Amino acid sequence: xxxxLSAALVLGIPLAWVVVFMLLxxxxxxxxxxxxxxxxxxxxxxxxxxxxxxxxxxxxLQVLGRTLKISALTSLFSLLLAYPFAWWLVFRCPSQxxxxxxxxxxxxxxxxxYLLRAYIWKTILGTEGILNSxxxxxxxxxEPSSLFLYNQFAMVVTLTYIFIPFMVMPIYTxxxxxxxxxxxxxxxxxxxxxxTFLRVTLPLSAPGIAAxxxxxxxxxxxxxxxxxxxxxxxxxxxxxxxxxxxxxxxNWPLGSALSIVMLxxxxxxxxxxxxxxxxxxxxxx
Amino acid sequence: xxAIIELQGIxxxxxxxxxxxxxxxxxxxxGEFVTLLGPSGCGKSTLLRMIGGFEQPTHGMIRxxxxxxxxxxxxxxxxxxxxQDYALFPHMTVGDNIAYGLKSQGKSGAEARRLAAQALDxxxxxxxxxxxxxxxxxxxxxxxxxxxxxxxxxxxxxxxxPLSALDARLRDQMRIEMKHLHEKVGxxxxxxxxxxxxxxxxxxxxxxMEKGRVAQDGRPQDLYDHPASPYVANFIGTTNFLPGTLAxxxxxxxxxxxxxxxxxxxxxxxxxxxxxxxxxxRPEKLRLLAPGETAANELPARIVEVIYYGLGLRTTVELKxxxxxxxxxxxxxxxxxxxxxxxxxxxxxxxxxxxxxxFGGRVAA
Numbered sequence: 151x152x153x154x155l156s157a158a159l160v161l162g163i164p165l166a167w168v169v170v171f172m173l174l175x176x177x178x179x180x181x182x183x184x185x186x187x188x189x190x191x192x193x194x195x196x197x198x199x200x201x202x203x204x205x206x207x208x209x210x211l212q213v214l215g216r217t218l219k220i221s222a223l224t225s226l227f228s229l230l231l232a233y234p235f236a237w238w239l240v241f242r243c244p245s246q247x248x249x250x251x252x253x254x255x256x257x258x259x260x261x262x263x264y265l266l267r268a269y270i271w272k273t274i275l276g277t278e279g280i281l282n283s284x285x286x287x288x289x290x291x292x293e294p295s296s297l298f299l300y301n302q303f304a305m306v307v308t309l310t311y312i313f314i315p316f317m318v319m320p321i322y323t324x325x326x327x328x329x330x331x332x333x334x335x336x337x338x339x340x341x342x343x344x345x346t347f348l349r350v351t352l353p354l355s356a357p358g359i360a361a362x363x364x365x366x367x368x369x370x371x372x373x374x375x376x377x378x379x380x381x382x383x384x385x386x387x388x389x390x391x392x393x394x395x396x397x398x399x400x401n402w403p404l405g406s407a408l409s410i411v412m413l414x415x416x417x418x419x420x421x422x423x424x425x426x427x428x429x430x431x432x433x434x435x
Numbered sequence: 436x437x438a439i440i441e442l443q444g445i446x447x448x449x450x451x452x453x454x455x456x457x458x459x460x461x462x463x464x465x466g467e468f469v470t471l472l473g474p475s476g477c478g479k480s481t482l483l484r485m486i487g488g489f490e491q492p493t494h495g496m497i498r499x500x501x502x503x504x505x506x507x508x509x510x511x512x513x514x515x516x517x518x519q520d521y522a523l524f525p526h527m528t529v530g531d532n533i534a535y536g537l538k539s540q541g542k543s544g545a546e547a548r549r550l551a552a553q554a555l556d557x558x559x560x561x562x563x564x565x566x567x568x569x570x571x572x573x574x575x576x577x578x579x580x581x582x583x584x585x586x587x588x589x590x591x592x593x594x595x596x597p598l599s600a601l602d603a604r605l606r607d608q609m610r611i612e613m614k615h616l617h618e619k620v621g622x623x624x625x626x627x628x629x630x631x632x633x634x635x636x637x638x639x640x641x642x643x644m645e646k647g648r649v650a651q652d653g654r655p656q657d658l659y660d661h662p663a664s665p666y667v668a669n670f671i672g673t674t675n676f677l678p679g680t681l682a683x684x685x686x687x688x689x690x691x692x693x694x695x696x697x698x699x700x701x702x703x704x705x706x707x708x709x710x711x712x713x714x715x716x717r718p719e720k721l722r723l724l725a726p727g728e729t730a731a732n733e734l735p736a737r738i739v740e741v742i743y744y745g746l747g748l749r750t751t752v753e754l755k756x757x758x759x760x761x762x763x764x765x766x767x768x769x770x771x772x773x774x775x776x777x778x779x780x781x782x783x784x785x786x787x788x789x790x791x792x793x794f795g796g797r798v799a800a
Contacts (some may be wrong), residue, residue: 334489335522337509339587340539346510349535353526430526 176413182406192403200407210391210408217388218415220302221370224309225317228366229359231310232317236358237351240325241333256318264312268379271308275299275380300382308380309370316369317362324358325351357430364423368416388412438498439465439590439623440486445495447481447647455481456492457647463591468617468624470634472670473644479627480595482644486625487593488512500590510539515584516593520600521576523568529555529579530564536587554586555579557619558612574605581613585620594626598633610637631671635659643667661702665715665798674715675760676798681712689793694756695734700791713798718749718761720790723782730785736760738776750776752784 186195204210235256243249259267274280275298282294298304328351336346370376374389381387388408395405440463447455456478463469471479484490486497488509497505504512515536523532533554534547542550555561558578568576577597584592597613598606614637617624628634634641635655643650643658643666650670651663662668665676679693681704689704690697691714698714706712724730736752739759747765754760762784776782 329520329522331518331520331522332524334509335516335518335524336535337489338487338514338516339536339583340510341535342508342510345539350524 179406179409182402183410185403185406187401187403190400192401200404201411203404204407204411213386213388213391214411216302216384216386217371220305220309220387221367223306224313224370225363225366227306227310228314228317229363232314232321232362233355233359236318236321236325239322253318253322256315259312260315265375267312268308268375271304271311272299272379275304275307299380300385302381302385304380304382305376305385305387308376309373312373312376313366313369316365320361320365321355321358324355324361328354353430357427360423360426360430364419367419371416372412437465437500438462439467439500440625441496441498442482442486443496443498445482445485445492445497447478447485447490448493454647456485458495459644459647459649460495461642461649461652463623463625465590466621466623468614468626468637468639469642470626470628470638470640471642471644472628472631472634473650474629474670477644478647479629479644483516483593483595483625483627486591487514487516489516513589514591514593515587515589516595517577517580517584517597519596521568521580523576523579523583525568528565528567529560529571532568532579533583533586536583540587550586551582554582557585557616558582573601574609577601577609581616585616585622588620589622591623591625594624596627596629598628599630606633613637635671641671643670662715662792665713665794668715668792668794673718673761674792675718675721677714677754677758677760678797679712679714681706681708681710681793684708688788691793693758695736695754695758696732698732698734698786698791699788700793701788702791702793704793706793706795711796713794713796715792715794715798716760716786716790718763719765720786721760721762722785723750723762723764723776724785728785731788732786732791734784734786736782736784738778738780738782740778741776748775752782754784 181194182192183200184196184198185192186197186199239249239252243252272279276282277294277296277299279298281298282291285291286294332350332354333346336350337343341349372389374387374393377385377387377390381390389412392405392408392412395401395408399405440461442459442461445459445461446457449455459478459482471482473479481490485492488504488507488511492505495505496503499513523529524535527535530548530551533551534544537547537550538544552561552564555564558581560575560578560582563571563575563579568579571579577600580597594613598609601609610633613624626634626637635658638655640653641655641658642652645666651658651667653661658667658671662671662674665674668674677693677695677698679691679698681689682692682697683690684704685699687703688699688701689706689712690699691712693714700714722730724733734754736754738750739753740751742749742751747763750762750764751759752762
């Protein structure tokens with residue numbers, strides 16, 4: 151094979167991939183977002199009506215705000231649960247075998263169907279669920295409570311459960327990369343365990359936290375299964391609205407505009423996190 | 436001088452059978468430069484880490500300036516450590532690294548920065564204060580690690596193989612610099628090394644360790660000229676060994692019969708006559724005798740091989756009885772070609788009795 155051809159293939163295959171699977175679909179969505187809906191179909195146009203609707207109709211802003219809140223809470227809870235766990239795994243786990251097993255226990259659910267994992271929480275939190283039967287058998291409540299399911303709390307719990315591996319993995323990696331003798335050096339220089347954590351371990355694991363936060367945030371931001379299964383009436387998230395626009399509402403232009411808004415937000419977060427990581431990298435690596 | 440570090444019967448058992456440090460007692464005087472020398476796995480680093488507080492002894496007591504610190508955590512001990520790979524904080528500048536330990540002492544930011552600048556000046560890196568450790572060379576990082584440790588004015592500075600990560604030329608230079616630094620700051624230095632040359636050149640006192648125990652403790656010259664055991668004789672410098680039997684005890688010495696001939700030694704000997712003994716002598720203490728020249732011990736030999744290494748010659752000779760020993764000769768004059776022996780030549784080796792060691796038993800070569 152001549153060099154020109156192989157060079158063309160090396161560059162051409164990824165380029166074709168990007169064009170077919172990224173630029174083209176996004177291009178179509180962007181185009182749609184400027185179209186006009188004329189029930190029962192839509193026609194090509196170039197106008198900002200769809201975006202205007204999103205900006206002015208409080209319904210959409212409310213959903214957007216709620217989605218941001220749920221995603222932020224999910225990321226926060228994931229962080230609060232994942233960080234101590236990852237820290238324990240790296241610094242305090244008594245044996246390598248236990249470390250491997252504990253790490254696998256966190257990662258393994260990723261191989262189980264997403265739908266199933268979301269559905270599990272329906273059975274835990276529901277009126278006939280495990281949580282209620284436990285509370286009743288323990289005598290804490292006398293009748294099943296419907297407080298746990300079909301609300302934002304249930305969504306945060308479910309999303310946290312589903313996406314926490316994406317928080318554990320980068321934090322674990324970041325902590326593992328911190329040389330053990332840095333903590334010793336800090337102790338040697340007179341700093342107690344708390345100061346050592348705040349001044350050495352935490353700053354050096356910041357890239358892991360940023361990466362984990364970005365992953366869990368973006369994944370929950372685009373989720374529509376959890377709101378569908380455990381969300382309830384006030385649990386509409388932006389992805390479910392988009393789904394509705396492309397489905398029953400049959401308003402592809404508005405759905406496309408909403409998708410673009412969502413894409414911009416996610417890209418904004420990713421680039422922000424990139425910048426944080428890059429800053430930490432120039433400091434650390 | 437007062438004792439700054441007292442180790443009393445320190446042991447570290449990792450399990451019933453794995454013993455890192457075995458009943459070590461050691462006193463270090465204030466202001467001394469002591470090295471713990473031994474091969475890897477001899478327990479020297481563990482001992483150092485116990486003095487630093489990073490590991491707890493299974494038995495024994497550690498005193499620092501008279502106070503029992505055996506169970507005191509590292510951040511409350513007035514000692515500082517220079518780690519083998521320096522352990523500089525990668526997310527902080529050089530200045531912040533050095534000021535780190537001053538902040539924990541409650542010094543203000545400005546004061547800490549001033550002292551940090553002073554310490555950097557001491558190691559000759561004043562212009563690097565705002566750089567990150569990864570922008571520095573290995574030797575510079577080493578100096579920053581030193582500055583970070585001495586800036587707190589600890590009672591004792593612990594150094595864990597501080598020069599092992601540097602290349603040979605830089606290592607030689609840092610040896611001298613660290614010795615000067617020790618003289619300048621007056622802090623007690625305890626250094627761990629596996630490099631005998633490093634131990635001999637830098638320290639006032641060398642503690643040779645073997646399998647968790649102290650094999651010998653003394654000034655570098657004493658260790659070199661009067662090794663207490665074949666292990667020490669072999670670990671510090673090179674030694675030729677010849678097996679034999681103690682033929683006679685003399686006032687202030689002994690005669691040992693070997694296959695190569697009778698060897699007279701001027702050394703304290705406690706063995707009974709007739710006991711198995713091994714004589715040892717340094718390659719550079721042997722002389723190739725010129726015709727007519729005499730020595731107290733004369734051993735006939737045949738040249739086997741001559742290796743030229745610039746500074747001098749290392750000659751391998753075969754003694755009577757088949758034992759091969761090394762003879763080191765300095766070439767003091769580049770024109771002295773006639774001094775170069777030729778393989779196969781019959782020669783006589785001269786050895787003065789005060790240069791001979793006598794050990795009990797046999798030594799595995």
